[in-house]
Amino acid sequence: MFLLVFFVLLLCNSHGLGGSLNDEGYALLSFRHGITDDPEGSLSNWNSSDESPCSWNGITCKQQRVVSVSIPKKKLYGLLHPALGALSQLRHVNLRNNKLFGSLPVELFGAQGLQSLVLYGNSLSGSVPSEIGKLTYLQTLDLSQNFFNGSFPSSIIQCKRLKTLDLSQNNLTGSLPEGFGTALVSLEKLDLSFNKFNGSIPRDMGNLSSLQGTVDLSHNLFSGSIPASLGNLPEKVYIDLTYNNLSGPIPQNGALMNRGPTAFIGNPGLCGPPLKNPCSSDTPGVSSPSSIPFLPDNYPPGNPDDSAGNSEKARGLSKRAVIAIVVGDVIGICLVGLLFSYCYTRVCPCGKGKDENGYGFEKGSKGRKECLCFRKDESETLSENVEQHDLVPLDTQVAFDLDELLKASAFVLGKSGIGIVYKVVLEDGLTLAVRRLGEGGSQRFKEFQTEVEAIGKLRHPNIVTLRAYYWSVDEKLLIYDFITNGNLATAIHGKPGMVSFTPLSWSVRLKIMRGIAKGLVYLHEFSPKKYVHGDLKPSNVLLGQNMEPHVSDFGLGRLANIAGGSPTLQSNRMAAEKPPQERQQKSATSEVSTTSSCTNMASCYQAPEVLKMVKPSQKWDVYSYGVILLEMITGRLPVVLVGASEMDLVHWIQLCIEEKKPLSDVLDPYLAPEADKEEQIIAVLKIAMACVHSSPERRPAMRHVYDALDRLAMSAD
Numbered sequence: 001m002f003l004l005v006f007f008v009l010l011l012c013n014s015h016g017l018g019g020s021l022n023d024e025g026y027a028l029l030s031f032r033h034g035i036t037d038d039p040e041g042s043l044s045n046w047n048s049s050d051e052s053p054c055s056w057n058g059i060t061c062k063q064q065r066v067v068s069v070s071i072p073k074k075k076l077y078g079l080l081h082p083a084l085g086a087l088s089q090l091r092h093v094n095l096r097n098n099k100l101f102g103s104l105p106v107e108l109f110g111a112q113g114l115q116s117l118v119l120y121g122n123s124l125s126g127s128v129p130s131e132i133g134k135l136t137y138l139q140t141l142d143l144s145q146n147f148f149n150g151s152f153p154s155s156i157i158q159c160k161r162l163k164t165l166d167l168s169q170n171n172l173t174g175s176l177p178e179g180f181g182t183a184l185v186s187l188e189k190l191d192l193s194f195n196k197f198n199g200s201i202p203r204d205m206g207n208l209s210s211l212q213g214t215v216d217l218s219h220n221l222f223s224g225s226i227p228a229s230l231g232n233l234p235e236k237v238y239i240d241l242t243y244n245n246l247s248g249p250i251p252q253n254g255a256l257m258n259r260g261p262t263a264f265i266g267n268p269g270l271c272g273p274p275l276k277n278p279c280s281s282d283t284p285g286v287s288s289p290s291s292i293p294f295l296p297d298n299y300p301p302g303n304p305d306d307s308a309g310n311s312e313k314a315r316g317l318s319k320r321a322v323i324a325i326v327v328g329d330v331i332g333i334c335l336v337g338l339l340f341s342y343c344y345t346r347v348c349p350c351g352k353g354k355d356e357n358g359y360g361f362e363k364g365s366k367g368r369k370e371c372l373c374f375r376k377d378e379s380e381t382l383s384e385n386v387e388q389h390d391l392v393p394l395d396t397q398v399a400f401d402l403d404e405l406l407k408a409s410a411f412v413l414g415k416s417g418i419g420i421v422y423k424v425v426l427e428d429g430l431t432l433a434v435r436r437l438g439e440g441g442s443q444r445f446k447e448f449q450t451e452v453e454a455i456g457k458l459r460h461p462n463i464v465t466l467r468a469y470y471w472s473v474d475e476k477l478l479i480y481d482f483i484t485n486g487n488l489a490t491a492i493h494g495k496p497g498m499v500s501f502t503p504l505s506w507s508v509r510l511k512i513m514r515g516i517a518k519g520l521v522y523l524h525e526f527s528p529k530k531y532v533h534g535d536l537k538p539s540n541v542l543l544g545q546n547m548e549p550h551v552s553d554f555g556l557g558r559l560a561n562i563a564g565g566s567p568t569l570q571s572n573r574m575a576a577e578k579p580p581q582e583r584q585q586k587s588a589t590s591e592v593s594t595t596s597s598c599t600n601m602a603s604c605y606q607a608p609e610v611l612k613m614v615k616p617s618q619k620w621d622v623y624s625y626g627v628i629l630l631e632m633i634t635g636r637l638p639v640v641l642v643g644a645s646e647m648d649l650v651h652w653i654q655l656c657i658e659e660k661k662p663l664s665d666v667l668d669p670y671l672a673p674e675a676d677k678e679e680q681i682i683a684v685l686k687i688a689m690a691c692v693h694s695s696p697e698r699r700p701a702m703r704h705v706y707d708a709l710d711r712l713a714m715s716a717d
Contacts, residue, residue: 020048020049020050020051021048021050021051022051022064024053024065024087025048025050025051025052026048027083027086027087028046028056028059028066028069028083028084028087030081031069031080031083031084033081034078034079034080034081035076035077035078036077036078037075037076037077037078037099038074038075038076038077039075039077040075042057042058042076043056043057043058043076044057045057052064053066054066057071058070060092065087065088065089066089066090067089067090067091067092068091068092068094069084069087069090069092069093069095070092070094071094071095071098072094072095072096072097072098072118073096073097073098074098076100077099077100077101078100078101079100079101079102080095080102080103080105080108080119080124081105082105082106082107082108084107084108084111085105085107085108085110086110086111087111088113089113090113090114091114091115091116092114092115093108093114093116093119094116094118095118095119095122096118096119096121096122096142096697097120097122097697098122099122100119100122100123100124101123101124101125102124102125102126103124103125103127104119104124104126104128104129104143106129106131109129109131109132109134109135112134113137114137114138115137115138115139115140116138116139116140116141117135117138117141117142117143118142119142119146120142120143120144120145120146120166121144121145121146121697122145122146123146124146124148125147125148125149126148126149127148127149127150128143128148128150128152128153128172130153130154130155132156132159133153133155133156133157133159134155134158135159136159136160136161137161138159138161139161139163139186140162140164141159141164141165141166142164142166143167143170144166144167144168144169144191145170145704146169146170147170147171148167148171148172149170149171149172149173150173151173151175152167152172152174153177154177154178156180156184157177157179157180157182157183157184158183159184160185161186162184162186162187163186163187163188163189163210164187164189165187165189165191166189166190166191167191167192167195168191168192168194168195169193169194169195169701169704170194170195171195172195172196172197173196173198174197174198175197175198175199175200176192176197176199176201176202178202179202179204180202180204181204181206181207181208181229182204182207184208185208185209185210187208187210187211188211188212189212189213190208190211190215190216191214191215191216192216192217192220193217193218193220194218194219194220194700194704194707194708195219195220196220197217197220197221197222198220198221198222198223199222199223199224200222200223200224200225200227201217201222201226201227201230201246203229204229205227205229205233206227206229206230206231206232206233207229207232208233209232209234211233211234211237212234212236212237213237214237214238214240215237215238215240216240217239217241217244218240218241218242218244218266219242219244219707219711220243220244221244222241222244222245223244223245223246223247224246224248225246225248225249226246226250226256226270228251228253228256230251230254230256231251231254231255231256231257232254232255233254233255234255235254235255237255238263239256239263241263241264241267242262242263242266242683242686243265243266243267243683243708243711243712244266244267245269246267246269246270247269247270248269248270248279249270249272249279250264250271250272250273250274250275252272252273261275261276261682262682265679265682265683266679266683266711266712390402390470391405391468391469392469392471393467393468394453394457394467394468394469395465397467398467398468400426404426404427405424405434405479408424408426408427409424409425410422410423410424410425411423411424413433418435418437418553418557418560419435419436420436421433421434421435421436422434422435422436423482424482432467432480432482433479433480433481433483434477434478434479434480435477435478435480435556436475436476436477437476437477437559444562445471447562448471448559448562449471451555451558451559451562452466452469452478452559454528454529455554455555456469457528458522458523458527458554460518460519460522461515461519461548461550462515462516462519462522462550462551463519463522463523463550463551463554464480464481464483464542464551464552464553464554465481466478466479466480467479467480467481476559478556478559480552481550483543483544484544485547486542486543487538487540487543488512488539488541488543488549488628488632489537489538489541491504491538491547492538492631492632493635493637503635503670504547504632504670505674506671506674506680506681509632510680510684510709510712510713511547512547512548512549512632513628513629513632513684513709514706514710514713515548515549516541516551516625516628517702517706517709519550519551520533520536520551520621520625520702520706521702521703521706523551523554524621524701530618531554531555532618532620532621533551533621533624534620534621535553535556535557536551536621536624536625537602537605537624537627537628538628538631540552540553601637601638601639604627604639604648604649604650605623605624605627605628605638606620606623606624607620607622607624607696608623608694609696617696618702619696619697619699621702622691622696622700622701622705623691623692623696623699625691625702625705626650626687626688626689626690626692626699627649627650629685629687629688629691630650630685630692631649632668633667633671633681633684633685633688634649634653634667634668635667635668635669635670635671636649636652636668637649640652642655653666653689657689663678663682680712683708684709684712687705687708687709691705
């Protein structure tokens with residue numbers, strides 16, 4: 001039907017324009033009409049006045065016929081138009097990492113000469129049409145990181161030339177078709193992970209003798225026994241069967257032999273080596289977990305030069321570091337003193353109550369004063385002659401006004417590169433956190449108002465709620481809920497001078513991991529603008545009364561910039577908590593991460609591509625989240641002491657993998673008593689290493705990370 005309409009329009013247009021553009025050009029223009037937003041102007045030179053589309057962006061022709069449509073990573077937003085199927089000589093379609101939504105049109109498979117169809121990283125949904133079996137020349141099919149559901153069509157076995165099949169990170173269900181392994185003998189890459197495939201693993205899958213790398217069937221619902229025929233796969237192939245419903249003994253032959261438990265965990269019904277639970281009383285004992293590397297042998301190797309001189313374990317802070325911390329604390333106390341002095345001499349000259357220059361209050365208590373003072377200057381106006389001198393609520397539950405806020409008790413909680421944070425207790429006992437963005441500077445009120453009100457609409461149990469704001473020429477304030485249990489950095493490591501430190505149990509850590517992931521999924525996929533946090537780290541994760549995490553400081557850099565401050569994307573607050581030092585660090589490169597050793601604590605959470613000054617991406621947050629997971633597993637700071645030198649945490653973990661260190665050498669010593677949680681810890685470690693992959697495109701989306709953690713937690717209950 002779509003093609004019929006298309007050809008009718010084509011005839012009309014051809015008649016009206018005298019045939020200036022050929023048929024394939026009009027087919028591509030129909031595709032363009034399905035795109036409602038092209039922010040980078042990728043399709044700007046697609047003009048109907050041209051005779052052919054062969055000079056258009058993303059179009060490749062051969063003998064004046066379109067053979068390729070390749071427009072990846074251009075933020076194209078819209079539907080995938082069926083008119084592409086009218087391109088009879090089309091061989092390659094690459095629309096990966098855009099924002100396409102809707103279903104996969106059946107008409108697309110009218111281009112039966114297709115050799116590659118790459119659509120990963122979009123928001124396509126619905127079922128995959130059975131007409132895909134018509135693509136008998138297809139070699140690459142990558143539909144990963146979408147929202148496809150339903151059973152995958154059995155007609156796929158007709159695509160006998162298929163070399164790459166990646167369906168990971170969707171919601172596909174049903175069983176794999178009979179004859180899967182017999183028909184697709186050319187397959188070199190197979191990734192079905194993070195779906196809901198069920199039924200048994202086809203027994204003929206062992207026929208896929210061309211497979212390479214990892215065969216990933218993890219995080220599905222496959223049941224029954226593991227076919228012994230899987231052992232017939234090439235021995236260098238790593239078979240990932242984690243987190244399914246498989247049961248029975250693990251076959252000990254070929255590619256299934258000499259694998260650590262990491263390939264099989266999350267299947268409670270499995271037994272026998274290399275798992276701890278024997279199938280029967282006479283089954284040979286399982287190797288001690290202390291001798292089992294915590295990741296598979298073929299994990300991406302690091303640079304062999306990086307291992308030299310780094311064999312010593314980081315068991316704690318050196319004497320020099322402890323001295324530096326003490327000195328840092330003294331300096332910090334002095335800075336706080338100067339801060340209070342500044343508050344008295346400049347911010348609060350207003351004395352008791354209000355005066356002609358603004359607001360202030362003074363409390364007498366043996367000569368000591370507390371103040372939270374915000375001046376206003378009636379002689380200055382905001383942009384577009386707008387004046388704003390009142391508290392603006394962003395929530396109907398806000399029952400206090402500016403006067404109540406100014407009369408409240410205020411205590412300095414901390415200071416970062418983006419202003420001072422106060423704990424403010426109102427007379428009725430309500431406790432708030434107030435961030436002061438500074439005084440003076442830009443007067444872009446309308447821009448500030450738009451941004452802060454958009455952030456104020458975000459409501460999620462794992463995101464700190466912005467309740468109100470205040471703007472004047474001299475003061476910009478953000479009023480948040482006060483979160484009671486401090487931040488995650490302190491919960492993991494404690495801090496100098498802490499009287500008592502209660503380490504987090506594994507169950508609490510897993511709860512925090514899930515909560516952070518859930519909050520990020522909300523920001524990335526369900527918030528109005530699909531936000532990027534951009535500055536995620538443990539000090540920006542606050543812990544509530546029941547240790548539930550709340551991601552904070554979201555959008556803060558942008559607001560501070562509008563308010564006239566000079567914040568950096570990554571604040572140095574983390575570095576301020578531990579004194580900055582000159583670091584002599586070795587660089588390390590691998591497929592996991594190619595970033596050089598970080599120069600301060602805060603930069604250790606940055607993804608490698610941040611250094612290229614590209615536009616913020618959600619995959620930045622995924623990388624930062626991965627570092628946080630590593631920190632929670634190891635109990636180590638993001639900069640690890642290795643002998644006399646230092647190394648960032650990601651590269652230190654990579655070094656441990658390369659040297660096949662036991663899990664006990666990596667694990668936070670406080671988690672040592674929870675040896676029964678080893679499988680869960682290893683599973684989270686694998687997720688963390690996927691998150692810190694050097695390639696942003698190969699990092700999982702946060703929704704898939706959350707699904708994996710959620711399934712892990714449910715299996716533990």
